[in-house]
Amino acid sequence: MATDLLADPAELAVWLGVPADDPKLVAALTAASRRFRGAVRHPVTRVTGDVTVLDGNGRTSLLLPAAPVTAVTSVTVNGALLTEGTDYRWSADGYLRRLGGCTWPDLLRSVTVVWDHGDAIVPEDIQEAVIDQARTLYRVQPGIQAYTAGSESVTFGAQAAVGVTSQWSAAVDAHRLRRGDEA
Template sequence: MASPWATPEELRLHLKLPTIDADQAARKIAEAETTIRGALEQVIDAVVGDEVALVGNGRSIINLPEMPVTSVTSVTEDGTLLVKGTDYRVNRHGILTRLCGCWPIDVDVDVVYDHGYAEVPAIVKQVCLQVAGRGYVRTSTALAAESLGDRSVTYDKDRTGENLSDYERRLLARYARGNESR
């Protein structure tokens, strides 16, 4: 993976703390990145030479699973190398269009391409800091409720910062792909 989306110092400033445990902060930032990647089902970071095996769907378009697409090195259909501009075209949103008809049903379509962001978008970084910040300041046990008589303990995962809020999901929605691409 690429370098972290945020630094412990940026997390310290975000939380307005005088000092911060750099190791714990780095761990919380990495966990927040994992949470965001999982929610978006996207790598986000720039990847060069990614190979993906797709299957023809009988339609003129196939969606590549990662975006933005920055470059396509090759597209092969059932082992035959296709020519960009003649056989296919692709846009930055990952839409691979067959120019001569449709992608044959159940035929292997192998693509080698580059995708992702050289610099993580500011809103993604901001959400990362928010999620990491919640995880840093809240205890990992996330005790939501506790009773003394007959002992009852309730834990709440939302309180650890491990989940994205609905607001954060809306902020990140433009960086996610729909189910059709998977």
């Protein structure tokens, strides 16, 4: 399975009755995976050795831009290396907390973090939502709600017209970062 896909093409192939290497199947699964990542705003899958530069906020906690966090290799502030357990702690939810009464500097691009994040195995609810979305993308022509050819007529459900199912929405909500930036 390609690393950029959030579900197995073979599983989608069973639903569609086509080979797993069918170009349209792969394109639909790629698009659904991209849409999911865009909706949750992080890669979902495992990333190791990621180098991220953050803006300081003048507070004791910073939020890393992905979860779950599996390791923090190093944290530097304006080039000065901090010590885990003495200067900061981190959580799997993506929080970096300063210790000893210190705060992160209120400066742009002042904190550099080397860290690992994401799931080694894509959670099942994500896989199911992505497969469901890919099935729709495979079958539905964009912008078409009803199709008639000769004596056959097909009308696509609201999910196809709207673009997401309640299953998709639930998976996005469960895996989206809670950043408080939606106004």
